[in-house]
Amino acid sequence: MSVISAKGLTKNFGKFKALNGVNLEVDKGEVYGFIGPNGAGKSTTIRVLLGVLKATEGKAEIFGMDAWSEAVEIHKRIAYVPGDVNLWPNLTGGEVIDLFVKLRGGSQRRKREELIDRFKLDPSKKCRTYSKGNRQKVALVAAFSSEADLYILDEPTSGLDPLMERVFQECVKEAKNEGKSILLSSHILSEVERLCDKVGIIREGKMIESGTLEELRHLTRTQLHVETREPSPGLVKIPGVHNLQKNGRAATFQVDSEKLEDVISYLSSYGVLKLESAPPKLEDLFMRHYKGENSGPVGEGG
Known part of the structure; x- marks a missing residue:
């Protein structure tokens, strides 16, 4: 009960x-x-x-x-x-x-x-x-x-x-x-x-x-930082990639969890030298629901 x-x-x-x-x-x-x-x-x-x-x-x-x-x-x-x-x-x-x-x-x-x-x-x-x-x-x-x-x-x-x-x-x-x-x-x-x-x-x-x-967790995105042997120009076009920031052969971005395999597969063809991932956080899920809303700051009361 x-x-x-x-x-x-x-x-x-x-x-x-x-x-x-x-x-x-x-x-x-x-x-x-x-x-x-x-x-x-x-x-x-x-x-x-x-x-x-x-x-x-x-x-x-x-x-x-x-x-x-x-x-x-x-x-x-x-x-x-x-x-x-x-x-x-x-x-x-x-x-x-x-x-x-x-x-x-x-x-x-x-x-x-x-x-x-x-x-x-x-x-x-x-x-x-x-x-x-x-x-x-x-x-x-x-x-x-x-x-x-x-x-x-x-x-x-x-x-x-x-x-x-x-x-x-x-x-x-x-x-x-x-x-x-x-x-x-x-x-x-x-x-x-x-x-x-x-x-x-x-x-x-x-x-x-x-x-x-x-x-x-499946509703949130994983943060990735990757460095490849060769530049990966098509990364921005892959579905599920968000907030991409590139610096030469290094890239930092978020990826929808269900698209993670596709992104890793694409990057592997450019020779992955370094790959760091941060697990999705509750804050990411929360902000996806409230980002851009005029709902006021997160705080006391309610």
């Missing part, structure tokens, strides 16, 4: 359709990367899953329960971290962490202390004195200290420095190894590629690609 199952989710705000038939499936022990630019519908989808918003159409279930009508039961088993954490200004970070953990019915004191140390958080300070990054740390420590079965993380590393991002990534991997499920909304594509088993790309309220990273 899927931990998260969303089918045909539609959400209208007046005449504006924020979500348009979104399908999303997250299995047990899986890290699902949910990506898209500002305003694409990521946060709206997450609010529907959390039972904060009611879908106009479609159905969302978590642990087999209805996300809207059974939200209270569902929340006992999930941990949620938003991209911009608001905390009680007069409580200390440690008090907030304890409150959140208690609300979820867990008490992992040793885990709490270990996470505070790893995230280099001072829990004795009042929340009003915290920077954005420290507020995120409080929410992350509270989430990973709790006995949750599902983590819903919406731009969770917003405001963290690279060292703390690495600690976060370690925590996600540890949770996955314990059989937990994670829905990770992020605009940091390298983070998604490093952590996620499956990826869904949303654009203007519609899911435009979803699947495992391996399933999506």
Whole structure:
């Protein structure tokens, strides 16, 4: 059984359709990367899953329960971290962490202390004195200290420095190894590629690609750098070759994965002296969908 199952989710705000038939499936022990630019519908989808918003159409279930009508039961088993954490200004970070953990019915004191140390958080300070990054740390420590079965993380590393991002990534991997499920909304594509088993790309309220990273690799292009014994003048005419840059007998270009064999076969007749390839990246796939679109920068919210 899927931990998260969303089918045909539609959400209208007046005449504006924020979500348009979104399908999303997250299995047990899986890290699902949910990506898209500002305003694409990521946060709206997450609010529907959390039972904060009611879908106009479609159905969302978590642990087999209805996300809207059974939200209270569902929340006992999930941990949620938003991209911009608001905390009680007069409580200390440690008090907030304890409150959140208690609300979820867990008490992992040793885990709490270990996470505070790893995230280099001072829990004795009042929340009003915290920077954005420290507020995120409080929410992350509270989430990973709790006995949750599902983590819903919406731009969770917003405001963290690279060292703390690495600690976060370690925590996600540890949770996955314990059989937990994670829905990770992020605009940091390298983070998604490093952590996620499956990826869904949303654009203007519609899911435009979803699947495992391996399933999506065929949609991206491989970067090649090649040097030949003789110049290869016809390379530019070969179908599947893109962004060709030539310098004498050296050439750098991208090639559609399904045309790779044809390109290599053509180059071999000119005597290949050097061939370097870089595997297709998630960023290449993402940019193919968004290049030239006026969809705004990739970032928080959505």
